[in-house]
Amino acid sequence: MSPPTQGQFLRLHAPPEGSPRGTRGTAKVETLPLTPPSKDKDLVLFKVLAAGFNRRDEWSMQGAYPGLTYPSTLGCDACGFVVGEEKQRYLVVPTRGWSKDTRGPEADVPGSDGQKAGNALGGKGFGLLGGTRQTGGVGCFAEYMTVERSQLVPVPDHLSDEEAAALPCAAVTAYRALFTKARVEPGHNVLITGIGGGVALLALRLALARGANVYVTGGSQPKLDHALKVGAKAGAIYKDAKAWPEAIKQSLPKDRPYLDAVIDSAGGAICAQALKAGLRPGGSVVVFGMTATPKVDFTMREVLQNVDLCGSTMGSEEEFRRCIRFIGEKGVKPDVDTVLWGGLEEARDKGFEMLADAEKRARGGKVVCRVAPKEEGKSGGPEESKL
Known part of the structure; x- marks a missing residue:
């Protein structure tokens, strides 16, 4: 069978020229010719089975993502x-320009000529796939992608396509925050704030798989209840800023009555709140988001x-590979809230709205688009994907 010559892409277009600040961009499903892969650049043609949404996709629609x-x-x-090569499923490394330096992206460190390093996708410096100039505008909401073979990581066998597609951005962010930055070990007490978000839920599952004791805050009781069902020890509603630190502190065990680390997605007064919640002297507060304040x-x-x-932001290629190996070894599954089975058109019509209304979803979790027909790959099915 001849390789395809065109495919569909969910593309972001700028607001009309002269639009007021904050005007949303336009998402369009477009059929475009495919870029033939170049062997000298390690490029291959990659068929997308499923693609995952992140909050950054909604921020991109608002023009708010850098x-x-x-x-x-x-x-x-x-x-x-x-x-x-249909028999082997892969995840695409979601970033470029960050190989293995635990301090931060190598490509953002200027060379002797004062310039940032380039990449095979046509961009320079560190960046994420999806809508950015740092990765040449290449993204995953597409029937096909032209990507580097070296940036493909085998999918653990226990995951469906939709579960796997929920992992990359959130998983590497959670992994780095927990294990590179906070140095979480078995037996540690860890507080994860904002449970219900994709990163926070994966951090919960990864920390539990590591053998840590996890405590959570969330915006609603159903989100706390889901976290407790997954394995969290206790939780509190964060909307009561004065009460939740004491509630967490009172729930800590008598033989280890302190928190070793806090993994936070909000910012603001988290450091003072963490101490009130029992953060030990010398403990770590790792902030990966700013949903409350910058x-x-x-x-x-x-x-x-x-x-x-x-x-902590995202993670290196090496951290991503270690994260996916860990997920495979421990049998970790992400929380998939919704699978959009109608392809890129349904992703365009419903996906961004679901991201904007994340607080309304009872327990949180990821939104995933099924791009290819279910018969291809290892689809989990509508019911199996509602984890």
């Missing part, structure tokens, strides 16, 4: 196979308690 380029293909999470308060009180405040 580095956007127009028009470009959205999405940074994909499960699929190399065309002609600022994090850090005072001499935390300094005198030797608290480490760590920023």
Whole structure:
């Protein structure tokens, strides 16, 4: 069978010229010619079976994500196979420009000429797939992608295509925050805030798989109840900012009455709240998001308690590979809230709205688009994917 010459893409277009600040972009499903892969650049043609949504896709629609380029293909999470090699499923590494340095992306460190390093997708510096100039506008909401073979990671066998597609961005973010930054070990007590978000739920499952004791905060009782069912020890509603730290502190075990680390998605006064919740002297607060505020308060009180405040965004290719191996070894499955079975058109029509209304979903979890027909790959089926 001859390789395909065209495919469908869910593309982001800029608002009309002269539109007021904050005007949403337009998402269009377009049929375009495919770029033939180049062997000298390690490029292959990759068929996407399923693609995962992230909050950043909605922020991109709002024009609020850094580095956007127009028009470009959205999405940074994909499960699929190399065309002609259908038996092996892969995940696409969601970033470029960050190989293995635990401190941060190598490509963002200027070279001797003062320039950032380029990549095979046509961009420069560190960046995520999906809508950005750093990755040449390449994204995962597409029937086909042209990507580097070296940036493909085998999918653990226990996962369906839809479960696998829910992993990349959220999984590597959670893995780095927990194990590179917070250095979580078996027996540690860990607080994860904002449970219900994709990263927070994966952090919960990864920490439990590591043997940690997990405590959570969430915006609603159903989200707490789901986390408790998964294995969290206790939880509290974060909307009561004065009460939740004491509630968490009172739930800690008598033989280890403190938190070793806090994994936070909100920012704001989390450091002071963490100490009230029982964070030990020398404990870590790892912030990977800013859903509450772009600022994090850090005072001499935390300094005198030797608290480490760590920023963490995404992760390296090596961390991603270690994360997927860990998920395979431990049999971890992500929380998939909804699978959009109607392909890229349904992703366009419903996916962004679901991201914007994330607080309304009872327990949280990921939204995934099934791109290819169910008969291809290893589809979980409508009921099996509602984990």
